Amino acid sequence: MRPVLEARNLTKIYDGADAPALDRLNLIVPAGEVFCLLGPNGAGKTTTVNLFLNFIQPTAGQALVCGIDAAVDPSAARARLAYIPEQVMLYGALTGLENLQYFTEISGAEAPRDTLLSLLAAAGLPSDAVHRQVRGYSKGMRQKVGVAIALARRAQALVLDEPTSGLDPLAANEFAALIERLRKDGMAVLMVTHDLFLAKQCGTRIGIMAQGRLASVFGADDVDHLGLERAYLDLFARAA
Amino acid sequence: MSDLALAPLAAATPAKRRWRVVRAVAAKEWLELFRDRRLVWLCAFVVALMLAALAFGYVENARILSERDAAARADRELWIGQSAKNPHAAAHFGQYAFKPLSPLALADPGVDAYVGSAVWLEAHKQNETQFKQARDGGVGARLGSLSLAFILQTIAPLIVILMGFASFSGERESGTLKQLLSVGAKPRDILAGKTLALIGAIFALLAPALVGAALALIFFVDRERLSLSDQFIRLGALGAAYAAYLAGFALLALGVSALARNSRAALVTLLAFWLANSFLAPRLATDAARALAPTPTWQEFRAGVAQDKSKTFGHDESHPGFIAFRDETLKKYGVTRIKDLPVNFRGLALRKDDESGYAIFDRHFGALQSVFERQDALRAAPGFLFPLLALRPISMAFAGVDSRSQFDFATSAEAHRRDIQNEVSDNIIHFAHDNGYVAGPELWRKIAAFAYRAPGAGFALDHSALPIVALLGWLALAAAFALFAARRLRPV
Numbered sequence: 001m002r003p004v005l006e007a008r009n010l011t012k013i014y015d016g017a018d019a020p021a022l023d024r025l026n027l028i029v030p031a032g033e034v035f036c037l038l039g040p041n042g043a044g045k046t047t048t049v050n051l052f053l054n055f056i057q058p059t060a061g062q063a064l065v066c067g068i069d070a071a072v073d074p075s076a077a078r079a080r081l082a083y084i085p086e087q088v089m090l091y092g093a094l095t096g097l098e099n100l101q102y103f104t105e106i107s108g109a110e111a112p113r114d115t116l117l118s119l120l121a122a123a124g125l126p127s128d129a130v131h132r133q134v135r136g137y138s139k140g141m142r143q144k145v146g147v148a149i150a151l152a153r154r155a156q157a158l159v160l161d162e163p164t165s166g167l168d169p170l171a172a173n174e175f176a177a178l179i180e181r182l183r184k185d186g187m188a189v190l191m192v193t194h195d196l197f198l199a200k201q202c203g204t205r206i207g208i209m210a211q212g213r214l215a216s217v218f219g220a221d222d223v224d225h226l227g228l229e230r231a232y233l234d235l236f237a238r239a240a
Numbered sequence: 241m242s243d244l245a246l247a248p249l250a251a252a253t254p255a256k257r258r259w260r261v262v263r264a265v266a267a268k269e270w271l272e273l274f275r276d277r278r279l280v281w282l283c284a285f286v287v288a289l290m291l292a293a294l295a296f297g298y299v300e301n302a303r304i305l306s307e308r309d310a311a312a313r314a315d316r317e318l319w320i321g322q323s324a325k326n327p328h329a330a331a332h333f334g335q336y337a338f339k340p341l342s343p344l345a346l347a348d349p350g351v352d353a354y355v356g357s358a359v360w361l362e363a364h365k366q367n368e369t370q371f372k373q374a375r376d377g378g379v380g381a382r383l384g385s386l387s388l389a390f391i392l393q394t395i396a397p398l399i400v401i402l403m404g405f406a407s408f409s410g411e412r413e414s415g416t417l418k419q420l421l422s423v424g425a426k427p428r429d430i431l432a433g434k435t436l437a438l439i440g441a442i443f444a445l446l447a448p449a450l451v452g453a454a455l456a457l458i459f460f461v462d463r464e465r466l467s468l469s470d471q472f473i474r475l476g477a478l479g480a481a482y483a484a485y486l487a488g489f490a491l492l493a494l495g496v497s498a499l500a501r502n503s504r505a506a507l508v509t510l511l512a513f514w515l516a517n518s519f520l521a522p523r524l525a526t527d528a529a530r531a532l533a534p535t536p537t538w539q540e541f542r543a544g545v546a547q548d549k550s551k552t553f554g555h556d557e558s559h560p561g562f563i564a565f566r567d568e569t570l571k572k573y574g575v576t577r578i579k580d581l582p583v584n585f586r587g588l589a590l591r592k593d594d595e596s597g598y599a600i601f602d603r604h605f606g607a608l609q610s611v612f613e614r615q616d617a618l619r620a621a622p623g624f625l626f627p628l629l630a631l632r633p634i635s636m637a638f639a640g641v642d643s644r645s646q647f648d649f650a651t652s653a654e655a656h657r658r659d660i661q662n663e664v665s666d667n668i669i670h671f672a673h674d675n676g677y678v679a680g681p682e683l684w685r686k687i688a689a690f691a692y693r694a695p696g697a698g699f700a701l702d703h704s705a706l707p708i709v710a711l712l713g714w715l716a717l718a719a720a721f722a723l724f725a726a727r728r729l730r731p732v
Contacts, residue, residue, distance in 0.1 A: 050732070053418075053421070053422055055418060055421070055730065055731050055732050056730075056732065074421075075424055075425070075426045075427075076424075078421065078422055078423065078424040079423075079424030080424075081422070081424075082422075082423075083419075083422035083423075085415075085418065085419070085422075087415060088419065089414055089415030089416045089418065089419050090416065090419070091268065091272065091416060093271070093272045093275040093276065094268070094271065094272070098268075098271070102264060102268050103419065103420075103423050105260055105261065105264035106261055106264055106265065106420060106423050106424075106425045106430075107423040107424055107425070108257040108260065108261065108424070133275075146419075149419075149423070153423060
């Protein structure tokens with residue numbers, strides 16, 4: 001299948017660092033796949049996300065989005081991506097609906113008001129919060145607006161960095177169902193998470209990163225929850 | 241999850257996409273600005289301050305105009321009411337030429353307070369202007385008044401900086417820049433949107449001042465003496481110049497905000513530039529201009545004029561020049577004695593002496609004006625870096641209160657003085673048959689009152705080429721810097 005997200009020998013060494021944060025990562029996420037990246041803090045997961053979004057420049061290698069090198073044409077690459085960070089940051093003086101409308105317009109899409117309201121409802125934002133200024137939102141509510149922004153983009157790829165952080169279990173479960181639906185629609189999803197349960201629930205492939213490298217990759221059907229947990233712990237026990 | 245939520249959204253056409261992004265960014269910035277009551281109140285305060293300055297300028301100008309009109313009328317009455325006397329004695333009696341007040345001086349008082357408002361017109365001498373408000377007004381007047389020009393030149397850029405310094409850095413700190421760039425928005429489109437928003441804010445600041453000034457002009461302009469349309473052209477030019485000046489500050493603030501590590505660093509950098517532009521650069525540029533194009537002291541200047549004037553004969557009948565002129569005149573009329581001349585020799589000698597003096601005055605005052613113009617050019621040249629140096633001369637020129645307008649008035653006053661001289665000398669030449677000749681009110685009335693018509697807006701434009709180029713250079717440089725900074729924009 002045609003790769004939507006692809007890392008080719010992707011390497012990042014931060015200024016002043018001795019070891020690479022990301023070391024020659026090779027990764028392909030085709031359409032209709034959810035690739036979950038697991039790993040402890042500092043393993044290189046968020047660096048990978050930042051390189052696909054060209055928030056940082058790679059030291060070597062390429063991060064390709066639909067064949068577009070994110071370092072060469074970041075706007076074109078980002079236009080094909082939707083991104084939900086761990087902490088969705090919104091404009092506090094604007095309402096949830098105004099934030100969604102703004103980010104949708106900025107992405108170049110047309111968004112009728114009814115559609116935007118439906119997206120917010122679909123993301124689980126309470127209807128009484130839609131017209132309130134975001135500065136009064138909880139973290140979970142902000143996350144839901146972030147989900148609505150990503151949905152409105154209708155991008156070919158979705159990059160998620162700890163997306164369910166701050167969501168209640170019900171919302172997290174709804175979120176997992178949403179990811180599955182997007183996958184079936186042909187979206188390529190790269191999800192960074194610490195949540196082994198979520199990774200097993202959503203992922204079609206699961207990778208475990210350690211010290212900037214992709215140490216292990218499992219097919220979702222090749223391992224159960226316990227097996228994934230054991231593999232994760234064994235990997236870091238060996239490293240220790 | 242509803243089907244509607246996942247339905248594809250129609251993409252904007254490529255041609256409209258960019259404008260939609262720019263418009264969306266500008267609208268969001270405006271909404272945030274409007275909801276941030278602190279900035280709204282600050283802008284309202286500045287607008288109120290500008291309108292107050294305008295009102296003060298209006299009242300002050302009305303007072304000055306009334307005083308000058310009254311003084312001009314009184315001086316005219318004195319001239320006409322003088323007793324019968326020899327016409328040359330009347331030329332020594334003298335009269336004032338009052339400079340009419342430029343209506344737009346209510347917005348920018350310019351150099352009027354420093355260069356004087358009236359010239360004393362008398363025989364043999366070209367005088368400098370007198371009645372300098374700055375000299376008569378004490379220390380307070382020398383510090384400058386709270387004029388509309390001062391507010392727009394000094395305080396308005398500060399407001400633009402306060403509105404713009406956190407445009408990018410604040411978004412980076414709050415994390416929204418990451419979110420913004422992640423949706424594929426191009427930094428240059430975000431920059432364009434933020435620039436549009438700031439320019440909108442600048443327009444909101446300028447519009448009340450321009451409307452207030454326009455209303456003041458409608459009430460203030462004496463349409464018998466001045467063209468209202470010319471004043472509106474001047475006001476339009478002032479509006480454009482101030483808009484360019486402040487737009488440059490908006491672009492600079494955005495550029496610095498995009499490059500700075502954080503909002504605090506952006507604010508400190510911009511405030512340092514504001515201080516340099518508002519206070520340091522004008523002082524240094526003036527000192528540098530004086531050093532590179534030094535002006536003589538007034539004593540040196542007067543001594544130079546006096547030295548050249550000593551070569552003319554004046555009233556000295558033993559002066560070789562007088563003797564030569566007398567001999568030449570006698571020869572011309574074919575007589576040997578002055579009393580045989582068909583015209584009054586004293587009148588001829590006065591006219592000859594005056595004409596010799598005109599060339600001397602023209603040479604010395606022309607040279608002095610050239611030095612002033614060179615100083616003006618030297619001061620305005622760095623205006624592309626420190627835009628106040630470019631804006632000030634443009635503002636004063638279009639308000640009709642710059643040194644060139646003053647020179648034009650002085651030249652016109654001198655031409656009037658020469659008309660008086662010529663008139664009285666001609667009267668003596670043709671009517672005085674002996675030394676006891678006197679003229680009366682008919683002659684005094686025949687000499688028209690001084691009526692100066694200030695040149696139109698084209699005059700200001702002609703003499704503002706360098707500062708206009710410098711101001712446009714500032715705008716272009718600020719835009720290039722902002723674009724450069726936007727290209728280097730990083731969300732983390």
